[in-house]
Amino acid sequence: MTIDFSRDKPIYTQLVEKICGDIIRGNRHLGEKIPSVREYAVEVGVNVNTVQRVYKELEQMKLTETKRGQGTYITSDEGIISTLREHMKEKIVEQFFYSIEEYGFTKQEIIEQLQKQGGEGD
Incomplete structure (x- = not known):
């Protein structure tokens, strides 16, 4: 592979x-x-x-x-894995917000889109 x-x-x-x-x-x-x-x-x-x-x-x-x-x-050590999960989540969110700013989207536009996306599976 x-x-x-x-x-x-x-x-x-x-x-x-x-x-x-x-x-x-x-x-x-x-x-x-x-x-x-x-x-x-x-x-x-x-x-x-x-x-x-x-x-x-x-x-x-x-x-x-x-x-x-x-x-x-x-x-x-489950604590180390838990810390890794948190670190990776923070890194992904950081990258996400960086991309949003780079493309000039407003926070409100993103919130609305996230609500649309999140509402589809509920």
Whole structure:
């Protein structure tokens, strides 16, 4: 399963975001073993060094832990995952408001649109 990467961000950043998204959505579970660096590199179609950087970043974020001789595992700490969810939500909302301002929409226009969108499923 190779991934179509965006040209506007480094590949390792996109992979970190993908794994974070998988954790938040529950596609990767607390305490779950993740593929080895080599396995994941082949799976996503990137260089092994890129995946090493991804795994290092995830470990610095305390989202994973490496057990010598056993592999790398998603953290079992629900608090860390909860913090990740909040951080990602804030980041998405920040980007959303930045885009709104860039296109010159008023807050009222956006509120009305959100109410329309939200009302469709109720």
